[in-house]
Amino acid sequence: MFEQRKSLHYRYELALELMDGNEDVIKLLLSKNIIRQNGTLLELDDNFLKFFEEILEVNEDINTSYINENIRQVKDEYMLYFLQASNDSERFKYLKAVKSALRKIGRITMRNIVDLNRNIENAFKTEPTYKIKLSKLENYKLKLEAIQQMIVQTEKLLNEDALTFFKTATDEELKYIKTELILDLTESRQNLIETRKQIIEYINQVKYQSKFIEKLRQLKYLRDQFEIKHKTNIIEVLSKTHSLAFEAKPFYSLKLSLESLQQEDVRKIIKKVINNYHTGVSPRKFVAENLTAVDLKVETEKEIHINLYEVKKNFKTSGKHLFDYIYEYKFPREVSFAERVTIYCQMISIFEDEFVISENFELHDKIEYALIYPK
Secondary structure (H helix, E strand, C coil): CCCCCCCCCCEHHHHHHHCCCCHHHHHHHHHCCCEEEECCEEEECHHHHHHHHHHHCCCCCCCCHHHHHHHHHHHHHHHHHHHHCCCHHHHHHHHHHHHHHHHHHHHHHHHHHHHHHHHHHHHHHHCCCHHHHHHHHHHHHHHHHHHHHHHHHHHHHHHHHCHHHHHHCCCHHHHHHHHHHHHHHHHHHHHHHHHHHHHHHHHHHHHHHHHHHHHHHHHHHHHHCCCHHHHCCHHHHHHHCCCHHHCCCCCCCCCCCHHHHCCHHHHHHHHHHHHHHCCCCCCCCCCCCCCCHHHHCCCCCCCCCCCHHHHHHHHCCCCCCHHHHHHHCCCCCCCCHHHHHHHHHHHHHHCHHHEEEEEEEEEECCEEEEEEEEC
């Protein structure tokens, strides 16, 4: 019955079939006011319906009054009673109530924002009537402002109104709950910024679409009555309009790449098209020139490779720190200072576990480097 709570046709016979014909179970649920009967239809009691929606977090209603009541109870009752209590047992009872209320405020605030975003999306995308859609979005905008005001009241409670209570109640769990609630409120405030932008954009789109549809209906009526040319300036407007919708459809030739043209199946398609058109033009074949002896000559390029493992091996027996060693190292080819700095960084990155990186630094040609020694 809960799965079909939005349906108005849950019949008594269906419930009897689910109970395998055991009518006593249905009568028991009716006597306990768990379900209610309306003629041949059954429905879940509102209290149980609300309970299941809250537990399963599928309630679509945005309820800010519940949190406002929690804020009032925390401020005017629980915290006040805690400060007035004369023994530890009473203080613990009211402190527990404050913790529970603060947890609910953070959880329900985040839940309300999620429900609000979902309802806004559903109203804009699924509601077919423009007036109802606009009314729903305007109401959701009011609910957004109510949630925002509720966040402000909660932050004021935590940071201003209840300073005496938080200083008196030296409880570690309470401090943790307060910190988590402040983080939830900050995240909620940031989410509401995006929600406000989205709902304003949706409202503007609905208003624009509504005006456009209304104007379109008027034009259609005038056209059906054959009065559109005499009661509007449509001829003048269309003569000045150069929109793409009124332009001839452009034709763009398709240019294949050289790689595609070299494929055998593409060549067959081109020949087939030429035969269909009967142009009488045959593709001209170009013969490539013969290769010369210079083209056939093999050219080789030599590159001297720097073996970092060999550099590391010699570094371990050098007795110098790494930068000085690389700066003075005789490489098999000419190596610039910038390239030596690069080799220094590569050595550290590759052989970090085999070096001792000290906390001392030196400066060379405006470059500060760490003193690094072998292990």
